[in-house]
Amino acid sequence: MTTSFATFGNELYTGKRSYNFVDSKKIWFIIAAVAVALSILIPVLKGGFNLGIEFRGGSEFTVSNVKTTDAGLGEKAVHDVVSGAIPRVANVAGNTMRIQTDQLTDDETNRIKEGLTTAYGVTENEVTSNFVGPTWGQDVTRQALIGLAVFVGLAAVLMALYFRTWKMSLSALVGMLVTMFTTAGVYALSDFEVTPSAIIGFLTVLSYSLYDTVVVFDKIRENTADISTSTRRTFGEEVNLAVNQTLVRSINTMMVAVLPVAAILFIGAGLLGAGTLRDLSLALFVGILIGTAATIFIAAPLYAWLRQSEPDLVKQARKVAHRRAEATV
Amino acid sequence: MARTGPKNSARRVLTWLGAIFVVLTAVLGGGVISGHASWAPKLALDLEGGTQMILAPRVEGSSEISEEQLNQAVAIIRQRVDGSGVAEAEISTQSGRNVVVSLPGTPSKETRDLIQASADMNFRPVIAAADPAAIPVESRTPDDQLPKPTADPTNASDTNWVTPELYKEFEALDCVNPSTEKRERSDPAKPLVTCEAATDKTPAIKYILGPVEVKGQDISSSSFSQVQGAQGSVTNSWGVNITFNAEATAKFKEVTERLNQFYTASLAQGGNDPKAQFAIVLDDKVISAPRSLAVITDGKPQITGNFTQASAKALSDQLRYGALPISFEIQSQEQISATLGGDQLRLGLLAGLIGLLLVVVYSLFQYRALGFVTIASLVVAGGLTYLAIAILGWTENYRLSLAGVAGLIVAIGQTADSFIVYFERIRDELREGRGLVSAVENGWKRAKRTVLASKAVNLLAALVLYFVAVGNVRGFAFTLGLTAVADLIVVFMFTHPMLQVLARTRFFGEGHRFSGLSPDRLGAVPLYRGAGRLRTPTEKPAVVRARNAGAAAEAERRMTIAERRLAEKGQLTGPSNGTKEEK
Numbered sequence: 001m002t003t004s005f006a007t008f009g010n011e012l013y014t015g016k017r018s019y020n021f022v023d024s025k026k027i028w029f030i031i032a033a034v035a036v037a038l039s040i041l042i043p044v045l046k047g048g049f050n051l052g053i054e055f056r057g058g059s060e061f062t063v064s065n066v067k068t069t070d071a072g073l074g075e076k077a078v079h080d081v082v083s084g085a086i087p088r089v090a091n092v093a094g095n096t097m098r099i100q101t102d103q104l105t106d107d108e109t110n111r112i113k114e115g116l117t118t119a120y121g122v123t124e125n126e127v128t129s130n131f132v133g134p135t136w137g138q139d140v141t142r143q144a145l146i147g148l149a150v151f152v153g154l155a156a157v158l159m160a161l162y163f164r165t166w167k168m169s170l171s172a173l174v175g176m177l178v179t180m181f182t183t184a185g186v187y188a189l190s191d192f193e194v195t196p197s198a199i200i201g202f203l204t205v206l207s208y209s210l211y212d213t214v215v216v217f218d219k220i221r222e223n224t225a226d227i228s229t230s231t232r233r234t235f236g237e238e239v240n241l242a243v244n245q246t247l248v249r250s251i252n253t254m255m256v257a258v259l260p261v262a263a264i265l266f267i268g269a270g271l272l273g274a275g276t277l278r279d280l281s282l283a284l285f286v287g288i289l290i291g292t293a294a295t296i297f298i299a300a301p302l303y304a305w306l307r308q309s310e311p312d313l314v315k316q317a318r319k320v321a322h323r324r325a326e327a328t329v
Numbered sequence: 330m331a332r333t334g335p336k337n338s339a340r341r342v343l344t345w346l347g348a349i350f351v352v353l354t355a356v357l358g359g360g361v362i363s364g365h366a367s368w369a370p371k372l373a374l375d376l377e378g379g380t381q382m383i384l385a386p387r388v389e390g391s392s393e394i395s396e397e398q399l400n401q402a403v404a405i406i407r408q409r410v411d412g413s414g415v416a417e418a419e420i421s422t423q424s425g426r427n428v429v430v431s432l433p434g435t436p437s438k439e440t441r442d443l444i445q446a447s448a449d450m451n452f453r454p455v456i457a458a459a460d461p462a463a464i465p466v467e468s469r470t471p472d473d474q475l476p477k478p479t480a481d482p483t484n485a486s487d488t489n490w491v492t493p494e495l496y497k498e499f500e501a502l503d504c505v506n507p508s509t510e511k512r513e514r515s516d517p518a519k520p521l522v523t524c525e526a527a528t529d530k531t532p533a534i535k536y537i538l539g540p541v542e543v544k545g546q547d548i549s550s551s552s553f554s555q556v557q558g559a560q561g562s563v564t565n566s567w568g569v570n571i572t573f574n575a576e577a578t579a580k581f582k583e584v585t586e587r588l589n590q591f592y593t594a595s596l597a598q599g600g601n602d603p604k605a606q607f608a609i610v611l612d613d614k615v616i617s618a619p620r621s622l623a624v625i626t627d628g629k630p631q632i633t634g635n636f637t638q639a640s641a642k643a644l645s646d647q648l649r650y651g652a653l654p655i656s657f658e659i660q661s662q663e664q665i666s667a668t669l670g671g672d673q674l675r676l677g678l679l680a681g682l683i684g685l686l687l688v689v690v691y692s693l694f695q696y697r698a699l700g701f702v703t704i705a706s707l708v709v710a711g712g713l714t715y716l717a718i719a720i721l722g723w724t725e726n727y728r729l730s731l732a733g734v735a736g737l738i739v740a741i742g743q744t745a746d747s748f749i750v751y752f753e754r755i756r757d758e759l760r761e762g763r764g765l766v767s768a769v770e771n772g773w774k775r776a777k778r779t780v781l782a783s784k785a786v787n788l789l790a791a792l793v794l795y796f797v798a799v800g801n802v803r804g805f806a807f808t809l810g811l812t813a814v815a816d817l818i819v820v821f822m823f824t825h826p827m828l829q830v831l832a833r834t835r836f837f838g839e840g841h842r843f844s845g846l847s848p849d850r851l852g853a854v855p856l857y858r859g860a861g862r863l864r865t866p867t868e869k870p871a872v873v874r875a876r877n878a879g880a881a882a883e884a885e886r887r888m889t890i891a892e893r894r895l896a897e898k899g900q901l902t903g904p905s906n907g908t909k910e911e912k
């Protein structure tokens with residue numbers, strides 16, 4: 001296996017083994033378009049995202065180390081204090097219960113807290129309460145959107161400066177946007193709650209996606225530096241070779257980035273239930289996989305496609321074809 | 330400094346890195362010994378347990394809040410929280426709009442109400458003043474000798490406001506150790522018994538105050554400046570200037586006329602009749618009680634006394650809040666039990682360790698002995714990050730939150746990526762047929778640019794996240810940025826120098842099959858195979874790129890002497906026309 005992976009790397013490097021990412025771009029673009037469309041449709045059909053309490057406002061109690069996971073006890077504890085309330089009680093992990101209600105007054109909160117303490121046979125400090133005012137969620141959403149816009153804007157400028165070509169910058173951003181939409185779509189599909197932690201994960205995914213693209217594009221730029229005078233390969237082929245040459249690095253990086261995140265997602269979440277770590281790691285887990293794929297299947301082919309109709313490159317492609325035709329004679 | 334080869338410079342850089350570590354450890358150690366710091370990073374509320382409230386200040390009649398008003402809001406809340414006897418509270422602003430209050434444990438309802446109440450400032454005349462201590466029960470005025478009102482009070486300074494009950498309350502009041510229990514907001518139409526807190530220069534004082542005469546909202550502006558002497562010369566004492574609006578100007582003129590009479594009447598006894606003072610009251614506590622030395626007709630009193638520049642500014646700021654009744658709306662309140670926080674931290678660290686272990690296994694599997702360089706680099710980066718967090722916890726009061734822990738875990742992957750990019754570059758160079766020593770140098774030259782660019786993206790993301798931070802995002806952004814910086818230091822000062830040194834060892838240099846850098850396994854065709862046999866053109870790896878006229882200039886610039894020699898050699902063995910087209 002190790003041998004084969006090293007050999008795999010060598011063959012990718014020399015071009016002996018090559019996956020044609022660039023030529024089959026139509027398929028990738030169609031898949032991406034469908035994925036993005038679905039990602040927009042899913043939340044619309046489902047009637048929006050499953051927003052966490054931070055965005056809806058309300059009160060939430062978490063009871064850890066419960067003796068019994070009977071939801072009825074929690075409902076009763078709430079009803080004893082606020083008769084008309086419709087609490088949502090869920091067993092979120094091994095022995096942790098979560099009770100969500102509409103907004104409560106201070107006094108009600110404290111009384112329900114006491115009720116829950118006795119109902120589940122836990123001590124006072126094993127019950128946490130969380131109250132979120134209705135305007136807080138709007139604040140969080142607005143800040144997240146501002147952050148998103150600022151980041152995308154700055155990233156575009158940074159890429160344009162670094163690569164000195166707007167076409168690379170544009171391709172990288174398109175790849176990032178595809179990642180963004182599909183990650184959001186998967187999140188909507190999973191029915192996980194959208195919490196501020198998920199938003200953090202989301203913004204981090206964008207940075208990862210761009211980061212990944214920068215590494216691959218760096219290699220592309222190097223390979224195509226003297227394209228105009230080479231007759232060995234066409235521009236598209238050079239781009240494809242660069243993607244293939246960095247494929248081992250892409251896979252390694254993805255693995256290394258995803259392993260710790262997966263550890264949090266599958267180990268931490270199983271034991272702890274919903275919470276900062278789980279929300280964050282789901283967004284990251286999905287985003288890292290999609291981000292890596294988007295670089296290879298979307299950003300690089302798109303860049304090749306954007307440039308291949310440039311007069312110089314068309315001329316160069318003709319030369320390559322000509323030389324190959326001669327060689328076969 | 331005699332020789333400068335890659336090996337020597339590598340040793341120098343590694344020594345520098347060692348020095349950085351020693352210095353940081355010494356700084357932290359010094360902090361621990363002096364008792365200000367601890368070896369463990371400080372933990373935020375979500376890990377330690379406690380309550381976090383996010384409050385949105387609201388100013389009457391305007392929807393936006395300026396930065397200055399926000400700072401005032403923080404100052405008000407800090408005063409209230411400190412006054413309520415809660416220890417170790419932290420108060421900060423967030424995203425320029427909110428005030429975040431973090432308290433250990435669960436605050437009482439009283440504390441919460443106190444924090445939320447709107448600031449309330451007004452001016453009341455002083456009726457009586459006394460030393461701050463409560464009068465012992467045995468020496469208090471007996472009931473039959475208590476002052477009794479003889480008529481209805483005619484003005485706010487009238488002693489007829491003092492009822493027996495009020496006087497009893499006045500005697501019992503302790504201003505040395507003021508009680509922290511929340512009192513109902515006072516009635517502006519009734520007299521009030523309250524304290525002026527001690528400062529470093531003046532002791533505390535307790536007062537009986539008359540009803541409110543001028544409201545804080547009537548202050549149109551306040552400032553502080555150096556007091557002008559008789560001929561307009563600037564003295565070196567500071568004063569606070571208030572400007573009242575038109576309505577209050579007339580009112581204030583009346584008040585000062587009355588108070589000034591008390592002052593002139595008492596001049597024979599040294600001019601310290603408390604009735605000549607009017608008290609500025611904020612949240613029912615006296616913040617200053619200046620004496621009326623003149624009748625103020627233009628609504629622009631100046632308060633002078635033993636002010637420093639700082640204390641004059643503080644009073645002037647407080648007067649400005651008076652003009653703005655800020656109230657606070659609780660946006661969110663989170664109470665985390667210490668149990669849950671501890672669980673989350675343990676699991677977060679466990680998940681992080683497992684993730685780290687997986688990365689270690691994977692990189693050993695992928696990179697063999699090179700994997701150990703990755704592990705060592707991660708350990709060094711981890712050490713740097715830990716020291717930075719512990720030192721920042723001490724100097725900047727930075728606290729590690731759950732989101733911060735998540736940021737650290739995510740950073741493992743992004744840190745390891747720098748090494749992966751670098752190693753893959755070295756392998757590429759080996760595949761080109763270079764020897765290990767020059768492959769390391771060349772691979773580094775190319776990897777360096779990529780690493781810098783990609784880290785710039787990371788830092789950019791961290792900065793943006795940090796500045797538009799909401800809720801717990803900030804902790805995450807901070808650790809992400811911190812690790813990006815640590816990673817850069819480690820790649821430049823540890824990983825690369827290590828490889829420069831390792832490249833000269835037999836194990837790596839001769840490409841042992843477990844070194845992860847074995848040329849045979851990488852399918853490289855060495856340039857020189859001993860016994861004078863050079864590579865023939867046909868055996869050239871397919872990737873050697875032509876460096877001809879078009880790119881020559883740039884290539885020249887990017888070539889080291891060694892590379893140039895190699896290129897010349899390549900030309901000697903390459904096709905005689907110097908271009909490398911395969912036909």
